[in-house]
Amino acid sequence: MFQNQTFTSRYFNGVSAVPEDGTVLVHGQTIQFSSADTNHKISLSQFTEFIRTHNGCKLVLLPDEIKESPILEIFCTKDESKLLEKIWIQNKKSQSHSSAFFYSIREMNPIVLGLLSLIVVSIIGFFYFKGLEVVTNFIPLSMDKSLGDSVQVKMETGFDACDSKATDRFFSEALKQIVPKDSKHQFNVSVIGSAVPNAFALSNGKIYFFSGLLNEAKSQEEVLGVLAHEIAHIEKRHHMRNLVKAGGTSLAISLVIGPGLGNMEFLETFTEIGSTILVLKFSRDFETEADITSLDYLKSKNISTDGLLSFFKRMEEMENGENESEGTEDVVSAKDESSTARKITDFLNTHPATKERMKTLESLIQKGKKGTIKKIVSDTTWKEVQSTCLDLKKSDSK
Incomplete structure (x- = not known):
């Protein structure tokens, strides 16, 4: 768990293409972004998406469906990024049963997840095409x-x-x-x-x-x-x-x-x-x-x-x-x-x-x-x- 740990970061407000440079203070499950003109304090659970990058991670605030979403980019090590993502997933899992199921899948090993997905798709496909055969009878x-x-x-x-x-x-x-x-x-x-x-x-x-x-x-x-x-x-x-x-x-x-x-x-x-x-x-x-x-x-x-x-x-x-x-x-x-x-x-x-x-x-x-x-x-x-x-x-x- 992060305790008052500070990282270099930048914030895209979703309106301007020019980001604000600043720092992020991570305390438990809360992130506080500070710059010369801005001060935001946001819970990790409020971010809708977490994306790991080669030099840290990006946290997306809003679903990118209606307008450009604000994005907080944090510069950190690979291990720090993984730990931060783990904290974010735990927060998302606590929101509802469906979220718990979805984010539990996200935590799985990509190879295992790929094999399970292939098995599920194969089973669904088998019964789907068997069902199509039955349709002809009607x-x-x-x-x-x-x-x-x-x-x-x-x-x-x-x-x-x-x-x-x-x-x-x-x-x-x-x-x-x-x-x-x-x-x-x-x-x-x-x-x-x-x-x-x-x-x-x-x-x-x-x-x-x-x-x-x-x-x-x-x-x-x-x-x-x-x-x-x-x-x-x-x-x-x-x-x-x-x-x-x-x-x-x-x-x-x-x-x-x-x-x-x-x-x-x-x-x-x-x-x-x-x-x-x-x-x-x-x-x-x-x-x-x-x-x-x-x-x-x-x-x-x-x-x-x-x-x-x-x-x-x-x-x-x-x-x-x-x-x-x-x-x-x-x-x-x-x-x-x-x-x-x-x-x-x-x-x-x-x-x-x-x-x-x-x-x-x-x-x-x-x-x-x-x-x-x-x-x-x-x-x-x-x-x-x-x-x-x-x-x-x-x-x-x-």
């Missing part, structure tokens, strides 16, 4: 349909459709086989003329297959596996869940940052995120869930599960440049090369075929029955399905 399925309908309009203005009687027959029969009986969604499949070997689903039950996937498929069971995967995305409401998660994350960030986003910038940011999520890249967790669910769909209808694994293995090889398909450029339509189509196809690279994913699929397929049904239409119909977009291109060139 959103009606009509919202999924509206979300998908809005995207579908944009999608179909950017691509050429290659639907035919053969594709309609194939996918109609496939949907009857794979879609769960208790499904509340209305499913429909369309083929898009594009060399990209991919497929994606919208939240309203609309599923798109790029012709490149059909052209390069080695069997019907591969396409059935991919279809089951896309159906799983819709049944598990991955679009809406990801949208809620993205919106919740944006909200959490804005709360942490504070009002720095501006009056309307948060709404603009949320809208931008929402519009992007409409044609989203699914997270790894959602992809894994879709894989597992799709295998359940196939096994329940005795449909072969080997096709899904076979398809993703070939996609992995293509990505690694080990198995580049020949002649795919002949399938690319002129419209597919347009800027709109290009942007969407680049963005829709939603199914990374990682080695970890392959191992998971292999492990799941080995468990239980694998299914024996590999075909749902005749070989003749299947050949028509694979050649539909090629026939369309030939007819357009005549």
Whole structure:
């Protein structure tokens, strides 16, 4: 405890930029500043902030929210500054229970405090994002349909459709086989003329297959596996869940940052995120869930599960440049090369075929029955399905 100890100091009154030079007399819990023109006697508890500096400390008198606060700067040793801060904290802790809690935290070791903060934030974050998952249960399925309908309009203005009687027959029969009986969604499949070997689903039950996937498929069971995967995305409401998660994350960030986003910038940011999520890249967790669910769909209808694994293995090889398909450029339509189509196809690279994913699929397929049904239409119909977009291109060139 300081007893009548004097330090060199200077006082900023909050009005003038020029400080008053003087001395500070510290007696117990009281500080008395004296200069040629000023004499202030202030209790340590009256200062709202204590800041240690390289040559002493600074004590801030008022919250710096409305106007510049008076500041008392004391020149002292590092140990004296620590002792003075300790006295100040003890004074602040005695003011209320909340102050006692806050200033007790301030006294903690910075490393320990950092670790505790990380643990607390992690726990809060875990339950926060778990809560966001629950939120989706209270959103009606009509919202999924509206979300998908809005995207579908944009999608179909950017691509050429290659639907035919053969594709309609194939996918109609496939949907009857794979879609769960208790499904509340209305499913429909369309083929898009594009060399990209991919497929994606919208939240309203609309599923798109790029012709490149059909052209390069080695069997019907591969396409059935991919279809089951896309159906799983819709049944598990991955679009809406990801949208809620993205919106919740944006909200959490804005709360942490504070009002720095501006009056309307948060709404603009949320809208931008929402519009992007409409044609989203699914997270790894959602992809894994879709894989597992799709295998359940196939096994329940005795449909072969080997096709899904076979398809993703070939996609992995293509990505690694080990198995580049020949002649795919002949399938690319002129419209597919347009800027709109290009942007969407680049963005829709939603199914990374990682080695970890392959191992998971292999492990799941080995468990239980694998299914024996590999075909749902005749070989003749299947050949028509694979050649539909090629026939369309030939007819357009005549």
